[in-house]
Amino acid sequence: MARSDASTDGSPGLTRPYRARDGGLVRLRVPGGYVTSQVLRQLSDISAQFADGLLQLTIRGNIQLRSMTLGANGTIAAAAINAFIATGIVPRSHERVRSILCSPLPSQQRPDLRPLVAELDAAIQADPRLADLPGSFVWAFDDGRGDVAAERWDLLYQAVTPSAGVIATSTGETWDVLARQAVETMVRLAREFGRLRLHEDPAPVHPYQLGFRSRSKFGARLSVQLGPGTSRTIHRGHRPQVGPVGADLLAGVPLGLLSPEMIDVLPRGEVTITPWRQLLIRDGAYDMAAFRAVGYAIDPAEPWAHVSACPGAIGCVRTEVDTLAMAERLVDAATNGEVILTEDVHISGCEHRCGAPRGPYVDVVAPRHVVTVIDAIEERRLMGPDEADAETSR
The missing domain is CATH 3.90.480.10 (Sulfite Reductase Hemoprotein;Domain 2)
Structure with missing residues (x-):
């Protein structure tokens, strides 16, 4: 075990x-x-x-x-x-088991999910069976606009109405639930994943990493109580x-x-x-x-609204590329008109691509000079939309 x-x-x-x-x-x-x-x-x-x-x-x-x-x-x-x-x-316990995402923008047309975040956080800390969940296990609450649903998560509640929504797992299971059932349902699924992962060596960090036999059973206990899953699809926005x-x-x-x-x-x-x-x-x-x-990016047209990077050589032994300095040079080039940034650019020091955004972006790995980054941006710009999206998905 x-x-x-x-x-x-x-x-x-x-x-x-x-x-x-x-x-x-x-x-x-x-x-x-x-x-x-x-x-x-x-x-x-x-x-x-x-x-x-x-x-x-x-x-x-x-x-x-x-x-x-x-x-x-x-x-x-x-x-x-x-x-x-x-x-x-x-917290007093479960210090690493608390990655909870939630749609951040206020809206009078969409439900306020902050109470569910507080309820889940309290439920996690009250359950010793969840103390051994991996620190990168992600819970997510989406108010229906699809912003958080488009990110990486393991368990998701997406609101459909103010009082009901859908629970989804990263392995593809979905159930219709009332909002008041959301936290209890997610905790039950997390317990089940915690039990299943300990039967594999090495123990998987995310449900989608479970072996085929385990994955086929994931959510089976819950289906007995909630009934068969729904055919409703998760809305993924931006x-x-x-x-x-x-x-x-x-x-x-x-x-x-x-x-x-x-x-x-x-x-x-x-x-x-x-x-x-x-x-x-x-x-x-x-x-x-x-x-x-003081340095915040407050205009979507600003270069810093589109550029990100992994820690690079300053903090990581996997690379000798100073990705942060490279990102700063790219922003300087964009500010000076040497390159036009129309979509996200992520500079990675290695193939792990830590911190990369979701969705389409210009993917630059281990560049040795900012010219390499600019060339990648220009090459992407010359691609058709379908070809560029296919390149990002690889």
Whole structure:
């Protein structure tokens, strides 16, 4: 029987940091992306004292700190742990089992799914059977517009009406459920996956990685209670563009790196981290110039609204390419008119393509010069739409 341990789940957490090239990497779970600017300031202070001074947003709406000093046993300093705990963001249990995505934009026409996020988070922490789920296991709540449904997830609830929706698994099973049944149904499926994965060696991290025999059984117990699955398909939309959202502001964070200056300009109260390295800032549309001045991308036409990169040589032993510097040079080239960016560009240091966006994008792996990136963009631009989409899917 396989064990759920570091050999099958490399997702870093406070109690088990990852040793990267630039030091310890600690990832903090932020269910639904909901956090306050006060907590971000506390984390920024922790980063200034114990890490590289920045906060990094992940594609699952979480926060990570890099370049932390690790002891001989691979742990971070007790003072840093105490500082993290003092923020109130660290749960008492299930510290790595909390990647919960949720449609971030407010809407009077669509249901508010934030209560379901809170309900699920509480249910996860109350169930010891879920403590061994992999840290990269993703739960998702989509309000029907398809923004979150288009991302990578393992269990999804997508609203169809204010009181009902569909539950889906990454292996293709779907069931019609009432909204009040959503959390309980997702927890039951997660328990079943936790049980099935321990019968395989190595234990899979996601349900779609289960062997054929296990996959054919996934959801079988639930079908007895809910009946056969539905034929309803999941609606997959697109991520929201940066810019004003009513009185609020959806602001892009270049390379996902939040500086102290970017945090200091945030108003007091709740902000939402999206899975697209953005912040939804309440009432931020009233002073967009202040956010632009400290480095946020607030116009979908801005180069930084289209460019992303993996950590590259600074933090990863798999590559010698400084992808972050390459991304900055690409943005400079776009700003100077040397290249036109009409779709997303992701620069990867290796074939793993960490942090790559979903949907069509210009895929550039291990470039040695920004000219290589520009050539890839121009080649993509000259392709027809069908040919370009086929290239991205490979």
